[in-house]
Amino acid sequence: AQRVTQPEKLLSVFKGAPVELKCNYSYSGSPELFWYVQYSRQRLQLLLRHISRESIKGFTADLNKGETSFHLKKPFAQEEDSAMYYCALRTDSWGKLQFGAGTQVVVTP
């Protein structure tokens, strides 16, 4: 069965410290994974997609098929990174998404 697991509900870090949000998945096909972010009072939006291998706002995420993981990392957290982060797995060609439970990140000065 397909599943996306985000084990941490809340991550509290100090500004300037590294932050890593864990995401593990279970999927029988070739996975397409994403990180979506929701800032306070804003709508859910795409942060990263694994196929692009990009760095957005200092965040990177590497797909590790051996460990079935897609962890999100940033070396130096900023206060504006405080938000809700969702790992998502695309489960069909039309774009259905299965979301993890989400991780609330709080960056304190």
Next chain:
Amino acid sequence: SAVISQKPSRDICQRGTSLTIQCQVDSQVTMMFWYRQQPGQSLTLIATANQGSEATYESGFVIDKFPISRPNLTFSTLTVSNMSPEDSSIYLCSVYTDRASTEAFFGQGTRLTVV
């Protein structure tokens, strides 16, 4: 990108009644997706709506409870029928700008409270 407007943004409803949520997109899209986010939970897909055909529902969701209309390529409605307090959630619609796109766009959500 796609700009999605949802109405209403929030509502408080009596149990046993129904609420229809509207989703308007600023461009034509093939599929529209309806998600539910229960309090403290993640997003769960309710159904996928294709213009000109019946919506496809995910396991655990049925048409009688969540009827969906998709009259054209820019608009869809989701009705939450015979509501109970367990239906209190945020309901979101989502689209992709085209079949090749990998970025989903979301509406701002409709926060429903059933009393």
